[in-house]
Amino acid sequence: MNIATEVIQRGKRNWSRLPKVLGLTRKGKEMTPEGALVQADAKTLREQIEACIAQRGGPVSSSQQAARLAEDYSQWDEAGKRRFLALLLDDFDFNEAQVQEALQAAGNVTGEELRNACQALRKALVPARAELLRRWTLLPAGVKFLVDMRRDVFALMREEPRFKPLSTDLKEMLSSLFNVGILQLQSISWNSPAALLEKLIAYEAVHEIESWEDLKHRLNVDRRCFAFFHPNMPNEPLIFIEVALHKGVADNVQKLLDTSAPALKPSDADTAVFYSISNTQKGLGGIPFGGFLIKQVVDRLRHDVPNIRKFITLSPIPGFRKWMEGEGGLEMLKGLDPKKLAAAAPGLSAPENFAEYLAGLDWEHPESMSEDFKMLLKGLCVRYLGEAKRGNNPTALDPVAHFHLNNGARIEQINWVANVTPRGLRESFGLMVNYRYKLERIEKHHEDYLHRGVVYTSSAVKALRTKSPAAKTRS
Known part of the structure; x- marks a missing residue:
């Protein structure tokens, strides 16, 4: 009988005990807080986590503790989960004193002693909670439990970025579990x-x-x-x-x-x-x-x-409209030939008014717009996909573009009136893009994009980029 099976058989009867430690009570399948987590409760919970990590009572007992924690965590409300995750973050990180000691030891030795000191430093840098995360992976539903826990941490990070180290620990654990x-x-x-x-x-x-x-x-x-x-x-x-x-x-x-x-x-x-x-x-x-x-x-x-x-x-372009109506689009428009821009967008008084100009167009009938305007917007889209970057990073700003370009695709075609749903118009004026995977070129395209930011395009897209009113006239 393996440890996980024995945990299931021997541990279920105790899974309902831990919520009282957190100051939580059951209402059906839900848990509701009964006030703040007091110091005495935190101390008891901390001792249970420590016993699990230290394997007091042996591996079966430790896995039982991990199973009880996982079962009850899944029943708590957001407040209860946050208390528990905060405890893991704050009280079960790496030991700063041990890290400092290991750093000092590594700085004063060479050869075999240095290798030993580096091993000690590596060990000291592993947070104590890592062992609890590993214990959870041994449970029958432990992998899914960790995936859902990281989802909860993501939600907390929107308001409290300090939870990022916990997300990083979970990512490292899950990355090894989800090897392709x-x-x-x-x-x-x-x-x-x-x-x-x-x-x-x-x-x-x-x-x-x-x-x-x-x-x-x-x-x-x-x-x-x-x-x-x-x-x-x-x-x-x-x-x-x-x-x-x-x-x-x-x-x-x-x-x-x-x-x-x-x-x-x-x-x-x-x-x-x-x-x-x-x-x-x-x-x-x-x-x-x-x-x-x-x-x-x-x-x-x-x-x-x-x-x-x-x-x-046949891919969406989720960031295009937002970018065109922001500073990135404005800078690109300022670099265009004013006469070509005026001809393609009659009534546009200045690049600064482009967002207002777009809002006034009849997007319920985009097929009726002039060919010059279509060429303008498609050309701007090509430049967005190829030139808009993530800060100083050479990779594409658009997340879908980055996904496919990083996987070795090239930009094949820009399609007008390709998605006229409210979402399609809201994200990209209804434009969509074809990325093509040329099997014999995938690896080269991937390597050149990843290391040099090179974006490969078809001859039709190259022509669109140079002949469109969106063609660059000055740097």
């Missing part, structure tokens, strides 16, 4: 369990799934859906990607999601369109495995549908 080598790629179809299909509807973050009919359309014969799963979270997709088998480049998401459109025979398709990638677990933020998902999906599609020759995305 142990993640499992699964295909999701209309015949998958209903509970899993419901999660797809709930987690879809790019294009909302409006009904079961909509979902069925997205899982039709000319569609594919793939997700990564962790062995310890078999019923929770970590990230999923929706793919349309298409003839040619898809340039409009409304057409792609039209439930009345007839299905295409997979044998007639020549292009795989990745039109939605959704992360489902907020607690895994900053732990990258989306790029590995794309690569594995490409390999699967090449095997299953060998007539597919092109792999592209």
Whole structure:
């Protein structure tokens, strides 16, 4: 019998005791505070955590303590969780005196003694709470528990940035647990369990799934859906990607999601369109495995549908409008030829008034706008994707652009009136972009982007950048 099984069998009867220590009581499945955490209660809780970390009573007893803490944490309200997380942050960090001692020892020796001193320093820098986090990973549902705990820490950090070290500790632990080598790629179809299909509807973050009919359309014969799963979270997709088998480049998401459109025979398709990638677990933020998902999906599609020759995305541009209406867009507009800008945007009195000018346009009928204005906005979009950076970092400011460029894609095409939903107009004036994964160039594109900030584009995008009214005239 392993430790986790014995914990479940022997520990459940004690899981209800810890809330009293935190000054919390049960109401059904909820916990409500009965006042502030007093010093005596904090002392008792601290002693229980210390006993768990020190393995007093042996590994089984320590795992029982960890299981009780996890079970009760999951039942507390936000105030109770914050008290507990604050205790972990403040009272179970690294020992400053030990770190100082190890630093001094490392500064006065050489050779073998220096190596030993560095080992001692490494050990001293590990916070005491790390052992409790490790204990939680041994529980049957411990991995999911840590993911949800980091989600809670993220929520606290919005108001209290001091919780960042705890988030970092959790990220380090989760990064080792979510090594892409142990993640499992699964295909999701209309015949998958209903509970899993419901999660797809709930987690879809790019294009909302409006009904079961909509979902069925997205899982039709000319569609594919793939997700990564962790062995310890078999019923929770970590990230999923929706793919349309298409003839040619898809340039409009409304057409792609039209439930009345007839299905295409997979044998007639020549292009795989990745039109939605959704992360489902907020607690895994900053732990990258989306790029590995794309690569594995490409390999699967090449095997299953060998007539597919092109792999592209139909992607949103979530930061474009905000950037154009802010300082970044203003600086770019000031660098344009005033005559070309006036011709493309008649009635615009000055670059400073561009946001007001955009607000006055008829965005319910963007297809009716002039070709010059369309070229202006598409050219500005190309420059935004390629030139707007994260401060001094050479990587793209737009998060979706960064994701695909970092994975080795190039900018293939800018599409007008591609997403005229309120969200699409709000984020990018309805523009969308195709990124293309050219299999033989992925590694080079990735390396050049990562190390030098190089953004590769198609010849059509290069032409748009130079011929558009948005072409740069002065630096």
